[in-house]
Amino acid sequence: MIEELREKLDKDEVTSEELFNEALKKAHQYQEEYNSFVTIMDQYKIKKRADSILTGIPYALKDNFSTSGILTTASSNILKDYVPVYDATVYKKLKQSGAVLVGKTVLDELAMGGTGTTAATGIVRNPWDKERLIGGSSAGSAAAVALGIVPFAIGSDTGDSIRKPASYGGVVGYKPTYGRISRYGLFAFASSLDHVGVFTRSVRDAAIVTDIIKGQDSHDMTSLKDDNKTYLKEVDNDIKGRKLFYIKEICNLDNYKDSNDKELIETLTRFNELLDKCRDQGFIIEEVSIDKQLLEAIYPTYMTISCAEATSNNANLTGIQFGPRGQGNSIDEIIFDARTKGFSELIKRRFILGSYILQKENQEKLYLNACRIRRLIVDKITELFKEYDGMILPASGSGAPKFDDSSEKLSDRYLILENHMAIGNFGGFPSITIPYCFVNNMPVGVNITGRIMEDDVVLNIANKIEELTGLKGIKAGDMHV
């Protein structure tokens, strides 16, 4: 973990270049089996005279962040040869801090997907079991941390794209308050939902990295004024009396009494055990009930808003200014050809859905109603946050699914239990997933979401819960040594 590496570097027990070379060796060693990376760096590069807690520490960056002079594909063929000419703010800040980039990680094409199986360069496999997916869209970043290639990686999160793969990969995944970290240089998917965040193997590390990359940015008008807090200093605060709630409609075993799904039952049973341990430590945890109809609307609301925004955000992918040029006798024809060849089927299906939603006859019924439901959901959670410091829920109903998973997409379990984390994107709430148990030898995460601007509180709560799980610092890479 980062502080241990920092100590070794400071005591000259290891050099930064040695850490980089070790990360590089592992990156290559695991690449064929797990496919975490689009690009693995071939040269050690570090900013001279950098002096921060991250100086000399290797890391990985999702391949939808602009990196000047380094191929950035967003895992899509339409950007397969794109080499940016400017740096994303996150990358710039990490460079200035002296962190060392090891590689650019694989994502679901254009960050639109939750499986890690739709990248132009192939599927990402789960480090805990190769027959299972790692989840997405920040699949490669999650896998690179789970494998122990790097101590931290950067991801982006529009619906749960950091927090779900963190659950499936047995790592920590954190997205702060909307705007806390600049989105400049992150390829936009759905701008009103997009967040930058981190993967680490401990909550402390998540605080360390966020402390470095947060802050207002004149290039991103939605970035927030810095709160001038050092989250690392707050993670050990006393939590006695902190109040959390969980949602009955998601967590109560009675909801699933007709289910024969043993993994689901075990996941929820272990979740309840965790709540008891939290209570013993001084947390107050209560059950609240939320209208089921509203909860069932989370996923369609997410799909509606995100696909509509994506349709417009990706209109710049024409193959004219960048990307492979299409064939044709007019501008329209060459754009048509470039987009037909450049997007995969799944992306096209999402875009068509976005197009459908934005048709004049559907705008009121679908798009605007989804925006209205977004408000109802956010208002409901904000109201609960008047009384409670945070919401605690299982990040998924089991460990990572197998690749051939064909779960029922209209079931309550799918619509609510597997998709509730989009609440964090709707309202911009800080939200973190940490591993809390193993079910059928696969890790499962618990998700904690808090009030906007209270990133320090969420990290503090998560840090205390992490102590109770006994799973701090786990990595699948240990199994492969």
Next chain:
Amino acid sequence: MIAKEKLKDYAHKLMFDMDDEEYQTLQEEFEIILKQMDVISKIPNISEVNPMTFPFRVDEERFLREDEIGDYLTVGEVLANSKHQVNDQVKVPKVVEE
């Protein structure tokens, strides 16, 4: 079931196409999606709610300031990823006919 022609029209409006088999898959997928979407319209009194398009209120005015010269890209950088260029411009097929 939604007509394939409609789906084709939506795709063409976004300037791409798919093959027949892919439209078939999409047509089937749309059945499920439309059922999921039904939930959106079923929430009572939804039309009275003010649509939310941003996570929370942000005071954007703080970014208003006098113009200042910042970093900018050179012509070479702007054109670096373009495959066809002439006279420092991106070359595309002729738009105006002779």
